[in-house]
Amino acid sequence: MTEPVTTTKTTAPVTPEAVVRIDGLSKSFDGRLVLDDVRLEVGRGRIVSVIGQSGGGKTTLMRCVNLLERPDKGTVEVAGEVVHEGGRTVCRDLARLRRTVGMVFQRFHLFPHLTAVENVVLAQRKAGIPEQEALERAVALLRRVKVAHRALAHPDQLSGGEQQRVAIARALALKPEVLLFDEPTSSLDPEATREVLSVMRELAADGMTMLLVTHELPFAREVADHVVFVDGGRIVEEGRPEDVLDSPAQARTREFLASYGTAS
Amino acid sequence: MNDIASGLFQVPWSEYRPDLLDALWRTVSYTAVSFVGAVLLGLAVALLRLSKAWPARAVAAVYTEVFKNVPLLAIIFLTYFGLASAGLRLDVFTAGCLSLVVFYAAYLSEIFRSAISGVHAGQTEAGEALGLGRTGIFSHIVLPQALRQALPGTNTMLVDLLKSTSLLVTVSAAELMSEGRLITSATFRALEVYLVISAIYFALCYPLSQLLLLLERKVRAGVPLSPWRRRRMRAARVLLASDLVVDADRKEATV
Numbered sequence: 001m002t003e004p005v006t007t008t009k010t011t012a013p014v015t016p017e018a019v020v021r022i023d024g025l026s027k028s029f030d031g032r033l034v035l036d037d038v039r040l041e042v043g044r045g046r047i048v049s050v051i052g053q054s055g056g057g058k059t060t061l062m063r064c065v066n067l068l069e070r071p072d073k074g075t076v077e078v079a080g081e082v083v084h085e086g087g088r089t090v091c092r093d094l095a096r097l098r099r100t101v102g103m104v105f106q107r108f109h110l111f112p113h114l115t116a117v118e119n120v121v122l123a124q125r126k127a128g129i130p131e132q133e134a135l136e137r138a139v140a141l142l143r144r145v146k147v148a149h150r151a152l153a154h155p156d157q158l159s160g161g162e163q164q165r166v167a168i169a170r171a172l173a174l175k176p177e178v179l180l181f182d183e184p185t186s187s188l189d190p191e192a193t194r195e196v197l198s199v200m201r202e203l204a205a206d207g208m209t210m211l212l213v214t215h216e217l218p219f220a221r222e223v224a225d226h227v228v229f230v231d232g233g234r235i236v237e238e239g240r241p242e243d244v245l246d247s248p249a250q251a252r253t254r255e256f257l258a259s260y261g262t263a264s
Numbered sequence: 265m266n267d268i269a270s271g272l273f274q275v276p277w278s279e280y281r282p283d284l285l286d287a288l289w290r291t292v293s294y295t296a297v298s299f300v301g302a303v304l305l306g307l308a309v310a311l312l313r314l315s316k317a318w319p320a321r322a323v324a325a326v327y328t329e330v331f332k333n334v335p336l337l338a339i340i341f342l343t344y345f346g347l348a349s350a351g352l353r354l355d356v357f358t359a360g361c362l363s364l365v366v367f368y369a370a371y372l373s374e375i376f377r378s379a380i381s382g383v384h385a386g387q388t389e390a391g392e393a394l395g396l397g398r399t400g401i402f403s404h405i406v407l408p409q410a411l412r413q414a415l416p417g418t419n420t421m422l423v424d425l426l427k428s429t430s431l432l433v434t435v436s437a438a439e440l441m442s443e444g445r446l447i448t449s450a451t452f453r454a455l456e457v458y459l460v461i462s463a464i465y466f467a468l469c470y471p472l473s474q475l476l477l478l479l480e481r482k483v484r485a486g487v488p489l490s491p492w493r494r495r496r497m498r499a500a501r502v503l504l505a506s507d508l509v510v511d512a513d514r515k516e517a518t519v
């Protein structure tokens with residue numbers, strides 16, 4: 001596990017090598033401000049967890065990293081390259097950006113017409129990786145997330161936990177520099193949640209850089225180096241998990257944590 | 265009983281066999297060519313209807329509504345007699361196929377449109393997140409799923425199209441029904457001739473629809489149908505069977 005760096009409660013950690021750097025980011029949908037002047041940094045090998053109520057802008061923030069959502073204002077920088085600035089996409093190769101950033105969705109979004117192994121192969125082939133190499137890598141990744149025995153099954157034959165683990169393997173297939181997890185366990189039962197969290201724990205131990213939107217506060221406390229509480233489109237509070245989750249400075253954070261019954 | 269049968273079948277069928285085979289071939293040709301054309305045009309119209317540009321949507325909507333609400337026979341007469349009177353003389357095969365294409369494309373476009381828009385938006389998003397471009401997403405993610413969805417309706421249309429080729433008798437297209445009319449006019453045995461012609465249609469359509477049902481079932485069960493997918497699955501099976509490589513794989517898979 002990486003040692004958490006000491007941070008103050010109001011500023012994001014400053015690391016020399018940030019895989020994701022977001023600054024002054026704002027985004028509105030139909031005139032409703034969803035994100036307001038947000039600043040966020042994910043250093044290499046770090047795990048940043050974004051918490052907050054549904055509809056608070058967490059997911060939108062995450063989707064701005066790989067530009068599934070285009071911000072209205074602010075800068076998005078991924079792996080040292082500014083990809084979006086001042087409301088304009090300046091990234092020259094969107095496909096490459098998205099291969100640099102792996103994403104795992106709440107509802108898995110596996111391709112139902114393909115088997116598990118084909119799900120992991122598809123994007124690799126489109127990225128120009130030779131067939132045999134792509135296949136070997138897919139099988140290796142399915143072993144890594146412990147679903148190799150279901151490699152030839154279709155998504156509808158898999159349990160929720162298995163589907164999400166295949167989705168993680170699919171996101172890893174292009175060797176991304178950072179993985180985005182958008183509430184990866186929110187549509188899973190407790191058993192499946194344990195399976196998925198155990199895979200994520202292993203990824204964390206392997207030094208994977210992750211940005212994680214989650215409702216699993218105990219998990220965030222366990223693996224995250226940095227916790228960010230987002231509410232009403234703004235970062236209300238951030239810092240080390242034990243600080244934010246155990247002794248929050250802001251009243252709004254305390255209120256949120258109390259509603260989860262996890263504030264100590 | 266024998267009397268009825270011998271009374272019913274008096275046409276010298278063996279003499280007509282070459283003509284019937286020729287007519288059968290024509291029916292199959294009309295069906296195959298028109299169906300391929302209707303699928304392509306139907307897909308194009310469906311894509312126009314899903315376009316972001318409203319003029320494209322409007323053109324496609326007008327097309328679909330016009331051809332869905334005009335009888336096929338009227339379209340056949342328009343393309344063969346109508347266009348000829350306006351100076352555009354199409355041969356009967358072209359006119360016949362064209363009529364069937366424009367008519368069935370209207371129905372198929374509706375089937376394709378609902379199938380394509382039925383593919384969950386999350387699928388496109390997952391494709392985008394994996395760095396696939398628009399064409400990659402459409403051809404590898406949306407289209408295969410839409411085709412699966414559209415298969416039952418499309419299959420119904422194919423059998424329907426085959427039966428509708430019989431309407432081409434009105435322009436003497438030399439297909440089965442036209443041949444039946446010819447034999448009838450030579451033998452005056454209408455009941456016998458049209459029973460045989462109907463039996464031939466049935467012998468074409470029933471196995472075809474059963475075959476298509478089988479295909480639907482296989483596709484729904486996710487059986488890989490294309491040779492490259494089968495090859496990929498075989499290769500995957502080989503890899504999955506080899507336990508020896510587990511350690512090497514683990515090392516390689518570490519990001």
